[in-house]
Amino acid sequence: MIELPVRDPCDLCEGIAGREEKWAVIDEGDLTLTVINPWQFEIGQCCVITRRHVATLLDLSDEESNAVSVSAKRVAHALVETFSPLGVLTFQNNGVYSGQETPHFHFHVVPRQKGSDWGVGPPQLATFEGAGRPRGTRHDPSGDAQRRERVQVSVEQLVRTAELIRSNLPTP
Ligand SMILES: [Zn+2]
Incomplete structure:
Protein backbone atom coordinates (compact mmCIF):
# COMPACT_ATOMS: atom_id res chain seq x y z
CA MET A 1 0.00 0.00 0.00
CA THR A 32 -3.24 22.29 -13.95
CA LEU A 33 -1.10 25.16 -12.75
CA THR A 34 2.64 25.50 -13.26
CA VAL A 35 4.22 27.20 -10.26
CA ILE A 36 7.70 28.21 -9.21
CA ASN A 37 9.14 25.89 -6.57
CA PRO A 38 9.80 27.92 -3.39
CA TRP A 39 12.92 25.81 -2.87
CA GLN A 40 15.17 26.88 -5.72
CA PHE A 41 17.71 24.06 -5.55
CA GLU A 42 18.07 24.93 -9.20
CA ILE A 43 17.26 28.39 -10.51
CA GLY A 44 13.98 28.08 -12.35
CA GLN A 45 12.93 24.82 -10.69
CA CYS A 46 9.15 24.57 -10.97
CA CYS A 47 6.28 22.13 -10.62
CA VAL A 48 3.16 21.30 -12.59
CA ILE A 49 0.38 20.69 -10.08
CA THR A 50 -3.22 19.60 -10.42
CA ALA A 55 -2.19 12.78 -4.02
CA THR A 56 -0.51 10.66 -6.66
CA LEU A 57 -0.22 9.72 -10.31
CA LEU A 58 -2.60 6.85 -9.60
CA ASP A 59 -5.35 9.30 -8.63
CA LEU A 60 -5.26 11.37 -11.83
CA SER A 61 -8.01 11.22 -14.42
CA ASP A 62 -6.84 10.59 -17.98
CA GLU A 63 -7.60 14.24 -18.76
CA GLU A 64 -5.43 15.43 -15.85
CA SER A 65 -2.67 13.05 -16.84
CA ASN A 66 -2.61 14.46 -20.37
CA ALA A 67 -2.80 18.05 -19.11
CA VAL A 68 0.21 17.51 -16.83
CA SER A 69 2.27 16.20 -19.73
CA VAL A 70 1.34 19.10 -22.01
CA SER A 71 2.06 21.67 -19.27
CA ALA A 72 5.40 20.05 -18.42
CA LYS A 73 6.45 20.18 -22.06
CA ARG A 74 5.41 23.83 -22.35
CA VAL A 75 7.42 24.89 -19.31
CA ALA A 76 10.40 22.75 -20.33
CA HIS A 77 10.54 24.74 -23.60
CA ALA A 78 10.40 27.98 -21.61
CA LEU A 79 13.14 26.83 -19.21
CA VAL A 80 15.46 25.94 -22.08
CA GLU A 81 14.80 29.32 -23.66
CA THR A 82 15.30 31.18 -20.36
CA PHE A 83 18.26 29.44 -18.74
CA SER A 84 19.99 27.40 -21.49
CA PRO A 85 20.37 24.50 -19.04
CA LEU A 86 22.65 21.53 -19.69
CA GLY A 87 19.70 19.22 -19.07
CA VAL A 88 16.10 19.22 -17.91
CA LEU A 89 15.17 16.78 -15.15
CA THR A 90 11.56 15.76 -14.61
CA PHE A 91 10.43 13.64 -11.68
CA GLN A 92 7.40 12.95 -9.58
CA ASN A 93 7.07 11.12 -6.27
CA ASN A 94 4.25 8.82 -5.19
CA GLY A 95 4.20 8.03 -1.48
CA VAL A 96 6.66 8.69 1.31
CA TYR A 97 8.84 5.77 0.21
CA SER A 98 9.41 7.52 -3.09
CA GLY A 99 10.28 10.76 -1.32
CA GLN A 100 6.89 12.48 -1.58
CA GLU A 101 6.53 15.20 1.05
CA THR A 102 3.30 16.94 0.08
CA PRO A 103 0.13 14.90 -0.45
CA HIS A 104 -0.90 16.88 -3.55
CA PHE A 105 0.18 15.79 -7.03
CA HIS A 106 3.18 17.76 -8.30
CA PHE A 107 5.44 17.04 -11.26
CA HIS A 108 8.90 18.60 -11.00
CA VAL A 109 10.51 20.23 -14.02
CA VAL A 110 14.07 21.24 -13.27
CA PRO A 111 16.68 22.94 -15.44
CA ARG A 112 20.05 21.46 -14.48
CA GLN A 113 23.24 23.47 -14.38
CA LYS A 114 26.82 22.50 -13.60
CA GLY A 115 27.80 22.87 -9.96
CA SER A 116 24.31 23.47 -8.62
CA ASP A 117 23.36 22.44 -5.10
CA TRP A 118 20.70 19.85 -5.64
CA GLY A 119 20.01 19.32 -1.95
CA VAL A 120 16.98 17.09 -1.56
CA GLY A 121 16.45 15.08 -4.70
CA PRO A 122 17.48 11.92 -6.44
CA PRO A 123 20.72 11.36 -4.50
CA GLN A 124 18.71 11.34 -1.29
CA LEU A 125 16.46 8.72 -2.82
CA ALA A 126 19.30 6.39 -3.69
CA THR A 127 18.31 4.02 -0.88
CA PHE A 128 14.84 2.87 0.06
CA GLU A 129 15.49 3.75 3.71
CA GLY A 130 16.61 7.24 2.78
CA ALA A 131 13.40 7.92 0.92
CA GLY A 132 10.87 6.79 3.47
CA ARG A 133 9.86 7.50 7.01
CA PRO A 134 8.63 4.98 9.58
CA ARG A 135 4.95 4.13 9.10
CA GLY A 136 2.63 6.60 10.79
CA THR A 137 5.29 9.28 11.21
CA ARG A 138 3.92 12.72 10.44
CA HIS A 139 5.76 14.98 8.06
CA ASP A 140 8.55 16.65 10.03
CA PRO A 141 8.97 20.20 8.78
CA SER A 142 12.24 20.80 10.68
CA GLY A 143 14.33 19.19 7.94
CA ASP A 144 12.49 21.30 5.40
CA ALA A 145 13.47 24.45 7.27
CA GLN A 146 17.15 23.54 7.03
CA ARG A 147 16.85 22.64 3.37
CA ARG A 148 14.89 25.79 2.63
CA GLU A 149 17.54 27.88 4.36
CA ARG A 150 20.23 26.48 2.07
CA VAL A 151 18.41 27.61 -1.03
CA GLN A 152 16.51 30.57 0.33
CA VAL A 153 15.12 32.89 -2.28
CA SER A 154 13.07 35.98 -1.54
CA VAL A 155 9.44 36.23 -2.62
CA GLU A 156 10.46 39.04 -5.00
CA GLN A 157 13.13 36.83 -6.56
CA LEU A 158 10.63 33.99 -7.01
CA VAL A 159 8.14 36.32 -8.67
CA ARG A 160 10.84 37.73 -10.97
CA THR A 161 12.03 34.24 -11.96
CA ALA A 162 8.44 33.11 -12.61
CA GLU A 163 7.81 36.18 -14.78
CA LEU A 164 10.97 35.54 -16.76
CA ILE A 165 10.00 31.92 -17.44
CA ARG A 166 6.43 32.96 -18.29
CA SER A 167 7.72 35.42 -20.90
CA ASN A 168 9.33 32.48 -22.72
CA LEU A 169 6.34 30.11 -22.74
CA PRO A 170 5.46 28.92 -26.24
CA THR A 171 2.25 30.39 -27.64
CA PRO A 172 -0.51 27.79 -27.31
ZN1 LIG B 1 -3.86 20.03 -1.90
Missing part, protein backbone atom coordinates in the same frame (compact mmCIF):
# COMPACT_ATOMS: atom_id res chain seq x y z
CA ILE A 2 1.31 3.45 -0.85
CA GLU A 3 1.67 5.49 2.32
CA LEU A 4 0.99 9.17 1.82
CA PRO A 5 2.72 12.05 3.58
CA VAL A 6 0.63 14.07 5.99
CA ARG A 7 0.52 17.83 5.65
CA ASP A 8 -2.44 19.70 7.02
CA PRO A 9 -3.31 22.17 5.67
CA CYS A 10 -2.05 21.15 2.24
CA ASP A 11 0.49 23.78 1.15
CA LEU A 12 -0.45 23.50 -2.52
CA CYS A 13 -4.16 23.93 -1.82
CA GLU A 14 -3.19 26.92 0.33
CA GLY A 15 -1.29 28.33 -2.65
CA ILE A 16 -4.19 27.76 -5.03
CA ALA A 17 -6.41 29.57 -2.52
CA GLY A 18 -3.94 32.48 -2.44
CA ARG A 19 -2.81 31.90 1.13
CA GLU A 20 0.80 30.90 0.46
CA GLU A 21 3.38 33.67 0.64
CA LYS A 22 5.91 32.04 -1.68
CA TRP A 23 3.62 31.43 -4.61
CA ALA A 24 4.11 32.52 -8.20
CA VAL A 25 2.19 31.04 -11.11
CA ILE A 26 4.02 30.55 -14.41
CA ASP A 27 1.30 28.93 -16.50
CA GLU A 28 -2.36 28.02 -16.12
CA GLY A 29 -4.60 25.42 -17.68
CA ASP A 30 -8.10 24.20 -16.93
CA LEU A 31 -6.78 21.27 -14.91
CA ARG A 51 -5.91 22.12 -9.49
CA ARG A 52 -7.73 19.24 -7.83
CA HIS A 53 -6.37 17.93 -4.52
CA VAL A 54 -5.26 14.44 -5.44
Whole structure:
Protein backbone atom coordinates (compact mmCIF):
# COMPACT_ATOMS: atom_id res chain seq x y z
CA MET A 1 0.00 0.00 0.00
CA ILE A 2 1.31 3.45 -0.85
CA GLU A 3 1.67 5.49 2.32
CA LEU A 4 0.99 9.17 1.82
CA PRO A 5 2.72 12.05 3.58
CA VAL A 6 0.63 14.07 5.99
CA ARG A 7 0.52 17.83 5.65
CA ASP A 8 -2.44 19.70 7.02
CA PRO A 9 -3.31 22.17 5.67
CA CYS A 10 -2.05 21.15 2.24
CA ASP A 11 0.49 23.78 1.15
CA LEU A 12 -0.45 23.50 -2.52
CA CYS A 13 -4.16 23.93 -1.82
CA GLU A 14 -3.19 26.92 0.33
CA GLY A 15 -1.29 28.33 -2.65
CA ILE A 16 -4.19 27.76 -5.03
CA ALA A 17 -6.41 29.57 -2.52
CA GLY A 18 -3.94 32.48 -2.44
CA ARG A 19 -2.81 31.90 1.13
CA GLU A 20 0.80 30.90 0.46
CA GLU A 21 3.38 33.67 0.64
CA LYS A 22 5.91 32.04 -1.68
CA TRP A 23 3.62 31.43 -4.61
CA ALA A 24 4.11 32.52 -8.20
CA VAL A 25 2.19 31.04 -11.11
CA ILE A 26 4.02 30.55 -14.41
CA ASP A 27 1.30 28.93 -16.50
CA GLU A 28 -2.36 28.02 -16.12
CA GLY A 29 -4.60 25.42 -17.68
CA ASP A 30 -8.10 24.20 -16.93
CA LEU A 31 -6.78 21.27 -14.91
CA THR A 32 -3.24 22.29 -13.95
CA LEU A 33 -1.10 25.16 -12.75
CA THR A 34 2.64 25.50 -13.26
CA VAL A 35 4.22 27.20 -10.26
CA ILE A 36 7.70 28.21 -9.21
CA ASN A 37 9.14 25.89 -6.57
CA PRO A 38 9.80 27.92 -3.39
CA TRP A 39 12.92 25.81 -2.87
CA GLN A 40 15.17 26.88 -5.72
CA PHE A 41 17.71 24.06 -5.55
CA GLU A 42 18.07 24.93 -9.20
CA ILE A 43 17.26 28.39 -10.51
CA GLY A 44 13.98 28.08 -12.35
CA GLN A 45 12.93 24.82 -10.69
CA CYS A 46 9.15 24.57 -10.97
CA CYS A 47 6.28 22.13 -10.62
CA VAL A 48 3.16 21.30 -12.59
CA ILE A 49 0.38 20.69 -10.08
CA THR A 50 -3.22 19.60 -10.42
CA ARG A 51 -5.91 22.12 -9.49
CA ARG A 52 -7.73 19.24 -7.83
CA HIS A 53 -6.37 17.93 -4.52
CA VAL A 54 -5.26 14.44 -5.44
CA ALA A 55 -2.19 12.78 -4.02
CA THR A 56 -0.51 10.66 -6.66
CA LEU A 57 -0.22 9.72 -10.31
CA LEU A 58 -2.60 6.85 -9.60
CA ASP A 59 -5.35 9.30 -8.63
CA LEU A 60 -5.26 11.37 -11.83
CA SER A 61 -8.01 11.22 -14.42
CA ASP A 62 -6.84 10.59 -17.98
CA GLU A 63 -7.60 14.24 -18.76
CA GLU A 64 -5.43 15.43 -15.85
CA SER A 65 -2.67 13.05 -16.84
CA ASN A 66 -2.61 14.46 -20.37
CA ALA A 67 -2.80 18.05 -19.11
CA VAL A 68 0.21 17.51 -16.83
CA SER A 69 2.27 16.20 -19.73
CA VAL A 70 1.34 19.10 -22.01
CA SER A 71 2.06 21.67 -19.27
CA ALA A 72 5.40 20.05 -18.42
CA LYS A 73 6.45 20.18 -22.06
CA ARG A 74 5.41 23.83 -22.35
CA VAL A 75 7.42 24.89 -19.31
CA ALA A 76 10.40 22.75 -20.33
CA HIS A 77 10.54 24.74 -23.60
CA ALA A 78 10.40 27.98 -21.61
CA LEU A 79 13.14 26.83 -19.21
CA VAL A 80 15.46 25.94 -22.08
CA GLU A 81 14.80 29.32 -23.66
CA THR A 82 15.30 31.18 -20.36
CA PHE A 83 18.26 29.44 -18.74
CA SER A 84 19.99 27.40 -21.49
CA PRO A 85 20.37 24.50 -19.04
CA LEU A 86 22.65 21.53 -19.69
CA GLY A 87 19.70 19.22 -19.07
CA VAL A 88 16.10 19.22 -17.91
CA LEU A 89 15.17 16.78 -15.15
CA THR A 90 11.56 15.76 -14.61
CA PHE A 91 10.43 13.64 -11.68
CA GLN A 92 7.40 12.95 -9.58
CA ASN A 93 7.07 11.12 -6.27
CA ASN A 94 4.25 8.82 -5.19
CA GLY A 95 4.20 8.03 -1.48
CA VAL A 96 6.66 8.69 1.31
CA TYR A 97 8.84 5.77 0.21
CA SER A 98 9.41 7.52 -3.09
CA GLY A 99 10.28 10.76 -1.32
CA GLN A 100 6.89 12.48 -1.58
CA GLU A 101 6.53 15.20 1.05
CA THR A 102 3.30 16.94 0.08
CA PRO A 103 0.13 14.90 -0.45
CA HIS A 104 -0.90 16.88 -3.55
CA PHE A 105 0.18 15.79 -7.03
CA HIS A 106 3.18 17.76 -8.30
CA PHE A 107 5.44 17.04 -11.26
CA HIS A 108 8.90 18.60 -11.00
CA VAL A 109 10.51 20.23 -14.02
CA VAL A 110 14.07 21.24 -13.27
CA PRO A 111 16.68 22.94 -15.44
CA ARG A 112 20.05 21.46 -14.48
CA GLN A 113 23.24 23.47 -14.38
CA LYS A 114 26.82 22.50 -13.60
CA GLY A 115 27.80 22.87 -9.96
CA SER A 116 24.31 23.47 -8.62
CA ASP A 117 23.36 22.44 -5.10
CA TRP A 118 20.70 19.85 -5.64
CA GLY A 119 20.01 19.32 -1.95
CA VAL A 120 16.98 17.09 -1.56
CA GLY A 121 16.45 15.08 -4.70
CA PRO A 122 17.48 11.92 -6.44
CA PRO A 123 20.72 11.36 -4.50
CA GLN A 124 18.71 11.34 -1.29
CA LEU A 125 16.46 8.72 -2.82
CA ALA A 126 19.30 6.39 -3.69
CA THR A 127 18.31 4.02 -0.88
CA PHE A 128 14.84 2.87 0.06
CA GLU A 129 15.49 3.75 3.71
CA GLY A 130 16.61 7.24 2.78
CA ALA A 131 13.40 7.92 0.92
CA GLY A 132 10.87 6.79 3.47
CA ARG A 133 9.86 7.50 7.01
CA PRO A 134 8.63 4.98 9.58
CA ARG A 135 4.95 4.13 9.10
CA GLY A 136 2.63 6.60 10.79
CA THR A 137 5.29 9.28 11.21
CA ARG A 138 3.92 12.72 10.44
CA HIS A 139 5.76 14.98 8.06
CA ASP A 140 8.55 16.65 10.03
CA PRO A 141 8.97 20.20 8.78
CA SER A 142 12.24 20.80 10.68
CA GLY A 143 14.33 19.19 7.94
CA ASP A 144 12.49 21.30 5.40
CA ALA A 145 13.47 24.45 7.27
CA GLN A 146 17.15 23.54 7.03
CA ARG A 147 16.85 22.64 3.37
CA ARG A 148 14.89 25.79 2.63
CA GLU A 149 17.54 27.88 4.36
CA ARG A 150 20.23 26.48 2.07
CA VAL A 151 18.41 27.61 -1.03
CA GLN A 152 16.51 30.57 0.33
CA VAL A 153 15.12 32.89 -2.28
CA SER A 154 13.07 35.98 -1.54
CA VAL A 155 9.44 36.23 -2.62
CA GLU A 156 10.46 39.04 -5.00
CA GLN A 157 13.13 36.83 -6.56
CA LEU A 158 10.63 33.99 -7.01
CA VAL A 159 8.14 36.32 -8.67
CA ARG A 160 10.84 37.73 -10.97
CA THR A 161 12.03 34.24 -11.96
CA ALA A 162 8.44 33.11 -12.61
CA GLU A 163 7.81 36.18 -14.78
CA LEU A 164 10.97 35.54 -16.76
CA ILE A 165 10.00 31.92 -17.44
CA ARG A 166 6.43 32.96 -18.29
CA SER A 167 7.72 35.42 -20.90
CA ASN A 168 9.33 32.48 -22.72
CA LEU A 169 6.34 30.11 -22.74
CA PRO A 170 5.46 28.92 -26.24
CA THR A 171 2.25 30.39 -27.64
CA PRO A 172 -0.51 27.79 -27.31
ZN1 LIG B 1 -3.86 20.03 -1.90
